[in-house]
Amino acid sequence: MKLANLERLRIATLPTPLQYAGRLSEALGGPKIFIKRDDLTGLALGGNKLQIVEFLLARAKAIGATCVVTCGGTQSNHACQTAAAAARVGLKCVLVLASGVHNGLQGNLLLDNLFGADVKLIEAPATSPDELDRAMEEVSEHLRRQGEVPYIIPLGGSSRYGAAGYVLASLELINQTTELGIRPDYLYVAVGSGSTLAGLIVGAKAFSAPYRVKGVAVYRPPEEQKRAVWALAQDTAELLGLNVTVEPHDISIYGEFLGPGYGHLTPEAREAIRLVARTEGLILDPVYTGKAMAALIEHIRVGWIGPDETVIFLHTGGVPAVFAYAPELTD
Template sequence: MNLAQFPRRGYVKEATPIEFLPNFSKALGGKVNVYIKRDDLLPGTSGGNKTRKLDFCIADALAKGADTIITCGAVQSNHCRLTLSWAVKEGLDCYLVLEERVKNSYKPEASGNNFLFRLLGVKGITVVPGGSDMMGEMGKVAEKLKAEGKKPYIVPGGASNALGALGYVGCMEEIMHQMFIQGLTFDHMVVPSGSAGTHAGIIAGMIGNNINIPVTGIGVNRPKAVQQEAVHKLANQALDLIGVEQRVPADKVIAFDDYVGPGYSLPTDAMVEAVKLLARTEGILLDPVYSGKAMSGLIDLVRKGYFREGSNILFLHTGGSPALYAYLDCFGN
């Protein structure tokens, strides 16, 4: 595969660390060895996985002469934070369309990412009800800006299109190189699965590089069948874009929906346990929406014996810890 054929901005200048979690692994009974890929340490305001995707998407925007970026997400969206962050860095205006997936959940004065939107100087925020046609809503903002003489570029939610997914095809190549250099082998990989681009990119990277490591996605928003179909479709679109003829077998795409709880962004006891456990054993912060629920899934699967005893498990940390500060009530003292 030749990712160099696709323009990017060079936001990812070095590999993010892969760390062994000895204390966390011991706290889970020592049955498996848990490692973590620290994409929470990627560049961009407070880090996170979207930087890899935006590396490609914003390069495309600039190549097309855009002076304004429009994107969307939930009210505490990490993707919106990072898109705004990189737009600021590039001297582009940025407008956000926020979806109230939980009714009345948007609070302009809220902490977490809402505070960072204001601090970073977002040019405009449009709040729409849950279930809205988000591409349609962003299109409305784009038409208004065009009428004002602007040149907007729409980045889809999560930067999860075929171009954005290349960021995680590249990440899988990065992991493969780290495994070689560090003498690591992994028996399984666990990834958060939301807007589908990260999960799809990892799987496409596995297929394109003939890496036979099983990947389990932990869904944070949609029913299992819907999520698996979305990931499967996007992974094949990414392979098409790169020019890889091999297809992703449908049975290679797993996205459990057991850990979503009452709904997207709504806290669960298992998420709280996961966030506290990793913080108190390894000093690493998860977020309450994506990585926290994904880690709660990993913990439950370990306890159920899903992974072979003695396995090396790699967890992809997608970042998002600023959202913790909007969830203080969940964590008590």
């Protein structure tokens, strides 16, 4: 398998723990909920993107890049973790960020500054990848003229090298379920650019996971999201030389928790964040994990997930954004 040979920089603290959330399970009336703590990957207050960025920065180093350029919204966890990882391996980092409502020097934007990233704020919606791509190209052209060798990382690190990170992370997770002696029925995860879900679907198929992966759309409508994830999953399996065929029915994404759109806190996500904080002492975020947890809570309440079943919730991080959303989260 080519997976073991794929170049990777060791930056994240792995394996992350898989923990039983007993008080949350009890509060919701039954199903056993385990939380996979990818919010504890180490740098920049943790998060899923470090697992992805390890492979992308290895590519950057391999082509002799002197600097990485990536993009997102002002509260992008991906951008922030890229900035931290770039600092760690000695690469310059330029972030092209779509200015939105949460653009005070708080949360991820504050951390970007501490990590020494060169932040370029542009007037564009964070949900407009084409405009962000164009802006990254312009910035890179400018850098080339200054003698730099830029490496562009797409929105959310969503490429087959990035998704490969979550194929490997699946192996780590499946081994942990075996060690704990559990057979989870479902794995819940927030879906933004789709690289995490694509990697998880390929990993679940390649390593015969007991669980079904359930994505919760937080960035774009589910049909659009499904098409993107399907293409990326197939591409990733091919890159890794895995004997895995991903079919459209392998991809399950719920769209009804997106609310008014990317980055808008919903009442359900707010409730989910507060419930998890008050039962487990854990911090979820308003943009990604809060909405994914809102979906899990709703599916338990309506009985789609029974009291005898077992669920893993992938905590993908996002903690810094809580500080940028303080007025909306508190009483």
